[in-house]
Amino acid sequence: MRNIHDLESYVHDLSPDEQHRFRRIFDVTVDEGDLVIPEDMEGWVEDTFGSVEAVESQDIIRVTNRLTDEAALFNGLRSDRPVDATTDVDLDAVVDDHRDGPFSTPETGTPADTFGRVRGDAAVSASNVAKYDARHGLVIADEVDPLSFSEEDLRDRLDVADRWFDEASDEAHRYPFLMWNCLWKSGASIVHGHLQLLVAKDKPYRRIDTYERASRAYADTYDSSLVDDMVGAHADVGLDLGLDVDAFAHLTPRKEKEVMIVGDTVDDAFVSTLHTVLTTLIDELGMRSFNVGLYYPPRADEEWELPVIVRVVDRGSLDAKTTDMGGMEVYGGENVVGTDPYEVVRAF
Numbered sequence: 001m002r003n004i005h006d007l008e009s010y011v012h013d014l015s016p017d018e019q020h021r022f023r024r025i026f027d028v029t030v031d032e033g034d035l036v037i038p039e040d041m042e043g044w045v046e047d048t049f050g051s052v053e054a055v056e057s058q059d060i061i062r063v064t065n066r067l068t069d070e071a072a073l074f075n076g077l078r079s080d081r082p083v084d085a086t087t088d089v090d091l092d093a094v095v096d097d098h099r100d101g102p103f104s105t106p107e108t109g110t111p112a113d114t115f116g117r118v119r120g121d122a123a124v125s126a127s128n129v130a131k132y133d134a135r136h137g138l139v140i141a142d143e144v145d146p147l148s149f150s151e152e153d154l155r156d157r158l159d160v161a162d163r164w165f166d167e168a169s170d171e172a173h174r175y176p177f178l179m180w181n182c183l184w185k186s187g188a189s190i191v192h193g194h195l196q197l198l199v200a201k202d203k204p205y206r207r208i209d210t211y212e213r214a215s216r217a218y219a220d221t222y223d224s225s226l227v228d229d230m231v232g233a234h235a236d237v238g239l240d241l242g243l244d245v246d247a248f249a250h251l252t253p254r255k256e257k258e259v260m261i262v263g264d265t266v267d268d269a270f271v272s273t274l275h276t277v278l279t280t281l282i283d284e285l286g287m288r289s290f291n292v293g294l295y296y297p298p299r300a301d302e303e304w305e306l307p308v309i310v311r312v313v314d315r316g317s318l319d320a321k322t323t324d325m326g327g328m329e330v331y332g333g334e335n336v337v338g339t340d341p342y343e344v345v346r347a348f
Contacts, residue, residue, distance in 0.1 A: 002238050002342045004074045005030075005059050007251075010237040022233045024222070026251060029062040033075075049077055062334075063251045067214040067226055070252040071334040078338030089318045091288065094191060095145045103192035106140045113137055115167045120160040122153055128196065135168045135199040146182045146193035147282060151275040158266055161197055168199045169299035175200040177208065178294035185289035185315040185324070199299070208295050208306070215305035227262055227307055239341055241348045245273040249341035250311070254291075255324055256339040257281060257314040262307050266294075274310055276348075281314060284347040289315040314339075 002010070008028050011019060037045055037052050049055050055077065064071040102109030107117075110126035118125040122143065128136040139160045143149065149157075158178075165176040179196040181188040188194075203209060211227075218226035234240060234248035241247040241259065250258040259277050263270040274292075281287040295309040316324040328336050 002345075004061050004076075004340045004342060007061060007063070007237060014236055018233075018236045021229050022236060025066060025226070025230060025233055027062075027064040027066060029064075031060045031062065033058040033060055065230075065252045067218055068211055068252070069214075069333075070254075072252045072337045073328075073334055074337050074340065076338060076340055078336060091147075091318065098191040099144050101144075101190065101192055103140050103190060103194060104144065110138070110140065113164075113168070118160050118163045118167065120156040123157045123160050125160055125164045125197075132196075133198050133200065135173050135201075137164050137168065137197045139164070139195040139197065141193040144192050146188075146191065147288065149193065149275075151272055154275050154278075155268070155271045157195055158271060161195060162266065164197050165199060165296070165299060168197070171300070173199040173201045174298045174300040175204040175208070176296040176299060177205055178292075178296070180290075180292035182291070183289040183318060185318060185320075186291045188289075204298075211295070211309070212304065212306050216303075219305060225305070227305075227309070230260075231262055239345055241277070241345060243273045243276055243348070244269045247273055247277060249344035251341060252335075253313060253337055253341070254311070254335055255313045255315065255329075256337060257285060257287065257312075257344050259312045259344065261310040261312075264307055266296075266308055270308065270310075274312075277310075277312055280347055281312065281344075285314070285344065287314040288318050291315060 008030055011022050011028065014022065034057055035055070037056055042052050045052050045055050058075060058077055061074040062071065063074070106124050106126050111129055113125065113127040123139050123141050126138045126140055128138055139157050141149070141153065141157060143153065161178055169176065177198045177200065179198070181196065183191065198205070204212060215226040218224065231246045231248060234251060239249045239251065241249065245261060245263045247259055247261040250260045259281070261270070261273055261277060281290070291313050293311045295306060297304050297306065297308070328334060
């Protein structure tokens, strides 16, 4: 059974060309964290982590993407550590309590954009009342429960988003970005299912711009596509999910269980793959609160390397009062991850 701790051996077993492709994108560092457990702690450690030996000598895997300025530190023990600040959450009751909120009557309970509203079969757009940026809207689903959506529901919401981008874009505002913050651990302030839509002025948002600039530099240096080579490198080490559109468990994830999907356009196959990813993470791996980010090409005729990219990341248990991001993520610039990416692959 594959696991992240053997990643370096998987790379070593690749063909020379595959190794070269992997190593020009990723650095892998293996280190060991040692400590001494007092005798009085041994019983608790065994109950919590399985053995004293596993805690006294911990393997740490550090993966860095040389091009995109992303890195992750993997330690499976992180997912087993106890969390004192917990509460029991009845999500069905929470959803029921929000069935009469302002998003349940969006035509009268939310502001409209100056160009009006975009309507779908089961969703409608609104303007965000407290904007991140000048062009900031919402897609509000008819269904309150953010975890209840069919493939057709998802397709309808993304279609509303696409038409909203058409309305909100102009010569200056031409870089669309879609977010889905699902439930409060993800940063969502409202339970009712909704997507957030932004169009950046003059230049893409920073992480998208980093990927685009890295892709151009990579193409100039290697005469190859960075994203295509990332797809191939992940497949080479067994992290491809085997779906209709390229999708893989990410080696440098923002947080737990991150999946990246890469396609030419947001067509039916792309939406179907995204739906499969979301429902598998929800149904098989217990994801409840999550972030989705969708990178689109510009709404303009200009040089652009990136394909359409979706990133999905689990934001942790709704029962935990603690956040999953601390000083390392905010200021250290590297993400501490407890979930083995190969666990995500096995779920698919």
